[in-house]
Amino acid sequence: MKTAAIVAIFVALIGLLAVGLRLDPREVPSPLIGKPAPAFELPLLHAPDKTFSQKELLGSVWVMNVWASWCQPCLVEHPVVSELARSGIAPVVGLNYKDAREDALPWLKRNGDPFKFTVSDSAGRIGIDYGVYGVPETYVIDRKGVIRYKHIGPLTPEIAQKLRALIQELASGG
Amino acid sequence: MARLLLAVVLFLALPALAQEDPGLDRRVTNLAHELRCLVCQNQTLADSNADLAVDLRNQIREQLKAGKSERDVIDFMVARYGDFVLYRPPFKASTAALWLGPFVLLALGAWLLLRRLRQRTPQRELTEAERRRAAKLLE
Numbered sequence: 001m002k003t004a005a006i007v008a009i010f011v012a013l014i015g016l017l018a019v020g021l022r023l024d025p026r027e028v029p030s031p032l033i034g035k036p037a038p039a040f041e042l043p044l045l046h047a048p049d050k051t052f053s054q055k056e057l058l059g060s061v062w063v064m065n066v067w068a069s070w071c072q073p074c075l076v077e078h079p080v081v082s083e084l085a086r087s088g089i090a091p092v093v094g095l096n097y098k099d100a101r102e103d104a105l106p107w108l109k110r111n112g113d114p115f116k117f118t119v120s121d122s123a124g125r126i127g128i129d130y131g132v133y134g135v136p137e138t139y140v141i142d143r144k145g146v147i148r149y150k151h152i153g154p155l156t157p158e159i160a161q162k163l164r165a166l167i168q169e170l171a172s173g174g
Numbered sequence: 175m176a177r178l179l180l181a182v183v184l185f186l187a188l189p190a191l192a193q194e195d196p197g198l199d200r201r202v203t204n205l206a207h208e209l210r211c212l213v214c215q216n217q218t219l220a221d222s223n224a225d226l227a228v229d230l231r232n233q234i235r236e237q238l239k240a241g242k243s244e245r246d247v248i249d250f251m252v253a254r255y256g257d258f259v260l261y262r263p264p265f266k267a268s269t270a271a272l273w274l275g276p277f278v279l280l281a282l283g284a285w286l287l288l289r290r291l292r293q294r295t296p297q298r299e300l301t302e303a304e305r306r307r308a309a310k311l312l313e
Contacts, residue, residue, distance in 0.1 A: 031256040098225065124229055131254040133212035133226055 030131055030150045037064075037141045038129035042119035045096050045104055052093075052119050054145065061170045063092045063163065064139040065115070065155075066127065068099040069107035071135040077154035078111050081138075084160050085114035090140075090167045094118035097127045097135050138163070142170045202235045205244055209234075209251055210259050218261055 032038075041053040065081050067074040085092040094115035096104045101120060108118070121127055130139065133152075140149040140163060149166055151159055206220035213224040219231055230251070237247050251259045263269050300308070 029256055029258075031253060124226075128229065128233060128254060131256075133255065 030147075032131055032147050033150060035147060037139070037145050037147050038126070040119075040121075040126045040129065042095075042121055042126060045094070045101060045108075045118040045120045048101070048120070052117060054141070057091065057093070057141070058145050059143050061090050061143055061167050062141050063090050063167070064095055064130075064141060065092055066095045066097050066130070066132050066135050066137040066139075068097045068135050069103040070099065073154040074136045075111065077136055077156075078114075080155040080157055080160050081136075082112055082114035084155070084163065085116070087164070089164055090171070091116040095126065095130075096120045096122075097132060098122065098124040140166055140170070198235065198238060201238050201244070202231060205234050205238070205247055206231050208248070208261055210261055212255055212259065 037054050039054060041051050044050045044052055063084065067078075067081075081092065092115055094117070096118050099120070099122065101122075104118070104120070108115075124132075130137075131150075136154055138151045138155055139147055142148050148170060149163065151163075155163075203220055207218050209219045209230070211217045211219050211222035211224055211227040211230075213226050214222050217227075219227050219234075233250075234247055237250065238244075242250075248260070257263055257269075263272065265273050
């Protein structure tokens, strides 16, 4: 009886630790899901005299990908982002985060530019409004301008698949 | 000599130059100690030198300077990064286990200990023969 109790406690503890080890502390739940995408008006990377505001995409489902030329994981996810953009399922807007124009433009030239357009957040202020803390990050914004999904870290083909399903659902009136 | 003197005077004046408003500095630091750096998660914003931590400290300074209260700044951070940004998480349903868990475990431990102590059989007194034998062994 006593041994059984000790074994039960031991197993429970192992179970608890096993679950705990599997949780990723970097996956901070974003309080922004279900909230309107924070407003911004930022210069375009390719044409700094023009600006883009998130309001202009009201009415369509779109994806915002936060990237920077100094960010290694961005390079890793770039083929996945490119494929998502090429599939034409939704416009993918780049948010160039805390980057210099003279670094960002060659980066796009080198690795391909899949974005509908890219806006420059060189000071990182809009990044703070979107709760960005680890580039790359990817957001899905619905037709009403509400953030529906946020992914922190490089996009993998599996997650891109999930995004596609979500976008389709949102686009068909969900 | 004069140059050396100038250097010494400037060196002594450095802290004064850096702190144009010590009151504001203190408020920024106090608040930065309450908030978590999202990049290096076991450090506070005050302890971290990550890029984002520097930006967020500047953000705190700017907002306090603009006349916002500590509460406003904390709300600003929570709206963007969630409760996780707080070093002292608020007490609510999802964090009840976190706050109460240790006390529950403590109570459980105390209960087990008490039960054990009560169950312990009182020690038997030694008989005269045993006492003599023990004395002999100890000699």
